[in-house]
Amino acid sequence: MTKIIILGAAGKMGLALIRCAMQIEDLTITGAIEQTDHPDLGKDVGDLAGIDAIGVSLTSNLDSALDNADAVIDFSFHTAVPTNTVATAAKRRAMIIGTTGLDEQETMAVCAEADKIPILWAPNMSLGVNLLFAMVEKASSILKGDFLVEVDETHHIHKKDAPSGTALKLSERIADGWRKELKEIMIFDEDGSTKEPPANKILMHSHREGEVVGDHTVSFSNAAERIEFTHHAWNRDTFALGALKAAMWIVNRKPALYDMQDMLGLTSLNVKR
Numbered sequence: 001m002t003k004i005i006i007l008g009a010a011g012k013m014g015l016a017l018i019r020c021a022m023q024i025e026d027l028t029i030t031g032a033i034e035q036t037d038h039p040d041l042g043k044d045v046g047d048l049a050g051i052d053a054i055g056v057s058l059t060s061n062l063d064s065a066l067d068n069a070d071a072v073i074d075f076s077f078h079t080a081v082p083t084n085t086v087a088t089a090a091k092r093r094a095m096i097i098g099t100t101g102l103d104e105q106e107t108m109a110v111c112a113e114a115d116k117i118p119i120l121w122a123p124n125m126s127l128g129v130n131l132l133f134a135m136v137e138k139a140s141s142i143l144k145g146d147f148l149v150e151v152d153e154t155h156h157i158h159k160k161d162a163p164s165g166t167a168l169k170l171s172e173r174i175a176d177g178w179r180k181e182l183k184e185i186m187i188f189d190e191d192g193s194t195k196e197p198p199a200n201k202i203l204m205h206s207h208r209e210g211e212v213v214g215d216h217t218v219s220f221s222n223a224a225e226r227i228e229f230t231h232h233a234w235n236r237d238t239f240a241l242g243a244l245k246a247a248m249w250i251v252n253r254k255p256a257l258y259d260m261q262d263m264l265g266l267t268s269l270n271v272k273r
Contacts, residue, residue, distance in 0.1 A: 002248045005031035005069045005093075007084055008076035010040050010048055010058055013098065016236040017073060018049040021244055031065030032058050035080075066091040071247040078102045082109035089113040094250040096243055097121040100165030111257060118253035122260040123165030125242030129216070130260040132231050133173050136218050139229070140177030147220035147227075148197040149174060154207040154215040162206040163188060170218055171202050 004021065008014045009032035021027050032045040038058065046054035059065065062084065066072070071094040074084050078101040086109070088095045097110065100123045113119065124130065140149070151174070153167040163171075168182075175182040187194065188204045197203035214233040219226060233239070242260065249263045260266075 002027050002251055003030045003068060003070045004028070004244075004247050005033060005062070005065050005072045006045075007033045007062070007072060007074040007080075008099075009045055010034045010038060011075060013075040013236055013239060015045075015049040016240040017075070017243060018045050018054070019051055020237055020240040022046075022051060022054065024244060024248075027244060027248060029054060029056050030068045031062075032056050033062050033065060033076075034058050034060060035076075036060040062087050063091075066093055069093055070251045071096060073098070073243050073247055075099055075243075078106060082106050085110045085113045085119070089116040092117055094247070094253070095119045096125075096246050096250060098123075098125050098239065098243055101161035114257040115255055117255050118250050118258060119256075120246050120250045120258040120260070120263065122246075123169045124214075124239065125246060125260060126231070126233060126238045127242050127245075127260075127264065128238065129166060129231050129233075130242070130264055130266060132216070132218075132229055133169060134261065134266040136170055136229055137173035137177045139218075139220060139227070140174040142177075143220045143227070144178045145200070147222050148199065148203075149201070150197050150203045150205065150217075150219045150221075152205040152207075152217045152219070154209055154212050156211045156213065157208045159208060162190075162208070163204050164206065164214070164216075166214065166216055167204060167206065170216060171204060174202055174218070 006014050006017050021029050041058050043058055044053040045056050045058050046052055072088045073096040075098045078099050081099050151167050151171050153164045171186050172182050186202045217230040219228045246263055
């Protein structure tokens with residue numbers, strides 16, 4: 001039985017994790033954490049998630065909760081992730097991080113703890129999206145130089161970061177296929193004015209519409225044809241189920257920084273370095 005703690009437990013992703021975790025026989029929630037001023041502290045998180053009470057109350061005390069856990073799943077706000085990681089590493093618990101939008105300093109702080117504990121960090125926990133990462137890298141290595149490339153992402157109006165972490169990861173995988181540095185070849189069409197992708201560049205489009213959970217399309221086009229790789233997330237359960245599967249996998253790993261490609265054994269589809 002894998003015992004997990006959910007950070008950001010009262011958020012949309014946290015509640016999805018709670019609902020989905022109750023469907024997995026070999027998994028149990030032993031802690032649910034939120035910020036110190038959250039109005040729902042003390043309430044049963046099962047009730048908050050719209051299911052029956054599960055006997056776990058929302059709390060802000062991560063340190064105490066870590067005493068009875070195997071792994072932590074963090075979908076909190078990006079500024080809280082470094083502190084959460086340090087606390088988790090101090091108790092030598094495994095960690096899953098799904099939060100995006102970390103700045104360089106925050107990212108370095110998380111990576112510094114990977115020599116102490118196993119950390120699986122991915123911008124998107126969906127199994128389908130992680131297959132997409134591998135496929136896009138392979139396609140870019142074959143089609144490089146002959147096709148114009150665009151990455152298009154749409155999310156709900158509440159999402160703060162743009163481009164999305166998933167869109168950036170897709171662009172990184174294209175750059176890997178070209179054996180280029182992403183910062184040298186990506187153009188972000190922030191105002192929507194760039195209609196045609198320049199040659200040998202990745203043109204990125206971001207949209208914020210309604211309550212869209214997450215749509216991503218990578219296209220390769222020339223004068224003769226257009227190839228598209230598309231993933232639609234219908235609801236947050238796809239991310240929650242992937243994160244929960246990752247939590248069960250990570251507890252048996254050695255300290256290091258992992259991603260979903262490692263867990264799914266998709267590295268064989270990637271371009272050989």
